[in-house]
Amino acid sequence: PETGCLSIVVLGASGDLAKKKTFPALYHLFLQGFLPSEEVHIFGYARTKISDDELRNRIRGYLITDKSASTEHLDNVTKFLELVKYVSGSYDSEEGFQLLDKEIAKHELSKNSVEGSSRRLFYLALPPSVYPSVCKMIRHNCMNKSDLGGWTRIVVEKPFGKDLESAEQLSSQIGQLFDEPQIYRIDHYLGKELVQNLLVLRFANRFFLPLWNRDNIDNVQIVFREDFGTEGRGGYFDEYGIIRDIIQNHLLQVLCLVAMEKPVSLKPEHIRDEKVKVLQSVLPIKDEEVVLGQYEAYRDDPTVPDHSNTPTFATVVLRIHNERWEGVPFILKAGKALNSRKAEIRVQFKDVPGDIFKCKKQGRNEFVIRLQPSEAMYMKLTVKQPGLEMLTVQSELDLSYRQRYQGVTIPEAYERLILDTIRGDQQHFVRRDELKAAWEIFTPLLHRIDDGEKKPLPYKPGSRGPEAADELLAKAGYVQTHGY
Numbered sequence: 001p002e003t004g005c006l007s008i009v010v011l012g013a014s015g016d017l018a019k020k021k022t023f024p025a026l027y028h029l030f031l032q033g034f035l036p037s038e039e040v041h042i043f044g045y046a047r048t049k050i051s052d053d054e055l056r057n058r059i060r061g062y063l064i065t066d067k068s069a070s071t072e073h074l075d076n077v078t079k080f081l082e083l084v085k086y087v088s089g090s091y092d093s094e095e096g097f098q099l100l101d102k103e104i105a106k107h108e109l110s111k112n113s114v115e116g117s118s119r120r121l122f123y124l125a126l127p128p129s130v131y132p133s134v135c136k137m138i139r140h141n142c143m144n145k146s147d148l149g150g151w152t153r154i155v156v157e158k159p160f161g162k163d164l165e166s167a168e169q170l171s172s173q174i175g176q177l178f179d180e181p182q183i184y185r186i187d188h189y190l191g192k193e194l195v196q197n198l199l200v201l202r203f204a205n206r207f208f209l210p211l212w213n214r215d216n217i218d219n220v221q222i223v224f225r226e227d228f229g230t231e232g233r234g235g236y237f238d239e240y241g242i243i244r245d246i247i248q249n250h251l252l253q254v255l256c257l258v259a260m261e262k263p264v265s266l267k268p269e270h271i272r273d274e275k276v277k278v279l280q281s282v283l284p285i286k287d288e289e290v291v292l293g294q295y296e297a298y299r300d301d302p303t304v305p306d307h308s309n310t311p312t313f314a315t316v317v318l319r320i321h322n323e324r325w326e327g328v329p330f331i332l333k334a335g336k337a338l339n340s341r342k343a344e345i346r347v348q349f350k351d352v353p354g355d356i357f358k359c360k361k362q363g364r365n366e367f368v369i370r371l372q373p374s375e376a377m378y379m380k381l382t383v384k385q386p387g388l389e390m391l392t393v394q395s396e397l398d399l400s401y402r403q404r405y406q407g408v409t410i411p412e413a414y415e416r417l418i419l420d421t422i423r424g425d426q427q428h429f430v431r432r433d434e435l436k437a438a439w440e441i442f443t444p445l446l447h448r449i450d451d452g453e454k455k456p457l458p459y460k461p462g463s464r465g466p467e468a469a470d471e472l473l474a475k476a477g478y479v480q481t482h483g484y
């Protein structure tokens with residue numbers, strides 16, 4: 001691994017993302033020894049004029065949530081916060097970023113006992129509207145200038161635009177300032193343990209190799225459900241809706257990993273090449289294969305306009321036009337304020353031809369990968385019901401992580417992804433052409449929704465969503481298995 005000073009700059013340090021995700025992830029990396037204090041300094045940057053200590057205290061509140069925290073934990077937090085400094089400035093001011101550069105340089109000089117290069121990581125925990133100006137300021141004022149080498153990288157997070165055109169515009173604005181290997185577009189679903197497991201599962205297991213295709217698989221569902229609404233985020237959410245918030249990025253990324261061909265190697269470019277091919281093979285979405293919903297009470301949120309047409313639920317069938325997947329529906333489903341919180345991939349196999357058991361049909365073979373909560377994989381299969389009669393019953397082979405990997409802590413998605421940015425591994429980040437292809441799939445539908453041509457159906461908070469979604473699922477070929 002590279003050594004040398006590492007300066008991590010969190011822009012938007014007082015915002016929600018920084019406090020809830022970025023700083024806690026940095027703290028966990030620190031605890032595990034990935035951010036050694038002899039090399040690392042963390043800078044918070046934001047407009048608010050506060051002192052170093054004020055920022056530290058705010059972060060402390062997110063790192064120590066438990067009143068009975070151990071002294072060891074308290075000490076660790078204090079040691080971590082010693083690495084944190086604050087610089088205040090606006091997002092388009094040369095002076096602010098010059099000051100930031102000076103602070104970083106000071107830190108680099110003070111750590112001159114460390115041999116090696118200077119590494120500068122800029123994490124934009126900011127709304128995308130300021131990405132272009134912030135990137136410009138970094139480019140003009142804060143780049144690594146060390147003779148000993150090193151790098152400057154930026155980390156950005158969705159929403160990358162609102163449709164194909166705005167996303168392309170944003171990409172080209174950033175692309176004029178930074179090269180693709182310097183840009184890390186986070187989709188935090190790519191940092192989840194079971195999402196990262198998909199390549200291993202598919203390509204390191206003989207079981208799956210011959211079965212993973214249209215001859216054997218009937219349909220695939222990729223599902224995201226949340227049992228809470230958009231309270232507190234109505235302003236943001238109403239502008240984007242569930243397709244831009246979850247489906248176009250998180251679920252589509254998962255689809256790529258489920259559907260892609262085997263990459264030549266694990267090199268990030270090889271993997272991303274295959275993902276792009278899948279996205280480019282998706283056919284235009286058919287109107288009759290979309291169901292939208294909006295939960296009743298969504299518009300009671302004062303930040304949501306009274307006549308909002310924004311979907312908080314959607315089921316969309318995607319069809320991949322290639323040799324492996326022709327005719328297999330990929331059903332992407334996401335919703336807020338539903339009856340449970342769950343994210344899972346459900347691969348349903350075709351019926352066994354020439355059934356000789358003549359028992360009441362119990363359902364098909366399914367392979368389910370539960371991303372959260374409680375990570376698990378299970379295979380639903382038909383077995384003989386124990387006893388004297390020759391009866392069949394559905395059962396499952398179950399790999400539940402909590403039982404199988406007792407005592408193992410599964411790292412948070414952000415922790416893993418930030419470590420990747422430091423190591424320079426782009427495998428789990430979205431490349432520019434992937435992003436473009438993803439927007440190409442959804443932009444026509446999104447425009448129809450924005451123009452009010454396609455309206456969401458109401459559904460009750462705490463329900464399964466609109467009934468029409470279950471009907472669409474059945475039409476796409478999904479057969480509900482009894483007992484699940």
Ligand code: BG6
Pocket residue numbers: 188226245246343
């Ligand atoms: C975010 C969305 O990207 O993902 C949120 O903006 C959503 O609306 C969140 O709640 C879900 O993430 P996770 O990791 O809890 O599934």
